[in-house]
Amino acid sequence: MAEFDSSTGATRRLPPLNALRAFECAARRLSFRRAADELGVTPTAVSHQIRLLEDMLGQPLFVRHVRRVTLTPAGMALFPVLRDGFDSFASAIAHLRPQRTRPRVVLSATRLFTARRLVPALGRFAAEHPEIDLHLHASDVVVDLGAGDADIVVRYAEGPFPGLVAEPLMPEWVGVLISPSLGVVQPSDLRNVPLLHSDWTGPMAAPDWASWARSAGMSDLTVATGVRFTDDSHALQAAIAGQGAVVSSLVLAAPDIRAGLLANPFGPVLECGxxxxxxxxxxxxxPEVAEVRNWLGTLRHQYVLD
Structure with missing residues (x-):
């Protein structure tokens, strides 16, 4: 089958595809974390693949700064070649696939909002709109609507959103959440339980123990220690398991509060955007995007705090 041979007549010696994909994505995003989010892996996995590629090439492709990365000359030379190659792959594969007969909508939201608000309501959406394929993209990284990363998003941000169509969905309220089994009934009881923390990655001020303690007038509460989580959902699960108290979304935790898994035993409650x-x-x-927007609008009427 000579027609399938390489045009060079030589066997190709290429790095692993995963390493090339990790590099192209990280170079396009200029962020290992955002590349990991897009590829559905951990930042450590992206870093490992890029190190593997750099070792094979014998030179660095990125300059690692404290909170960002930039391309080296070698990286800048390699990136457009891989970007155009992957774009060509995607275009060729798209032409080979059967044309979709059902409308598809990609909805992006933060991981906590997706887990606590969207997933429980999916059954109703599917029942009311069986003709629409809804794809949920759970990410704390802001997607680029202009680039087609998603069709519609739920964003936790103040706005404005120039060039976009936006409408308020619901306010966010945060407060102390803790398992009723720990018997915490007044603010002073917090001195006797572990405090749980989640690392906030959004564009707005973090709802954390420091801001809550200031509002509560508890300047003597030790807020710098305790287990930290990179995912808000994990912090809530730890609180449900009785591992400590967390300052988190009362709106998104409302089902757990109503089920008796969590309690908000006292204030203050902070409005956070x-x-x-x-x-x-x-x-x-x-029409399918408009239907998803209308469905999202119905969620504002659910789980309203008492």
Missing amino acids: QYHIVTTANAIRR
Whole structure:
């Protein structure tokens, strides 16, 4: 089958595909964390693949700064070649696939919002709109609507959103959440239980123990120690398991509060911004995107705090 031979007549000696994909994604995003989010792996896995590629090439492809990365000359030379190659792969494969007969909508939201608000409501959406394929993209990294990363998003941000179509969805409220089994009934009881923390990655001020303690007038509460989580959902699960108290979303934890798994035994409750539904003018003209927006609007009427 000579027609399938390489045009060079020589066996290709290429690095592993996973290493090339990790590099191309990290170079495009200029972030190992964002590349990991796009590829569905951990930042450590992305870093490992890029180190493997650099070792094979015998030179660095990135300059690692404290909170960002930049491309070296070698990285800048390699990136456009891989980017164009992957774009060509995607285009060729898309032409080979059967044309979709069902409308598809990609909805992006933070991981906690997806887990606590969207997933429980999926059954109702599927029952009401069996003709729409809804794809949930759970990410704490802001997606680029203009680049087509998603059709519609729920963003926890103040706005404005220039060039986009946005509407408020619901306010966010945060407060102390703890398992009723720990018997915490007044603020002073917090001195006797572990404090749980989640690392906030959003663009707005972090709802954390320090801000809550200031509002509560508890300047003597030790807020710098305790287990830290990179995922808000994990912090809530630890609180449900009775491993300590956490300052987190009362709105998104409302089902757990109503089920008796968590309690908000006392204030203060802090208002921390607003969730918005955001899309583009072109996307909202599609009937299926408009249906998803309408469905999201119904969620604001659920789990309202008593």
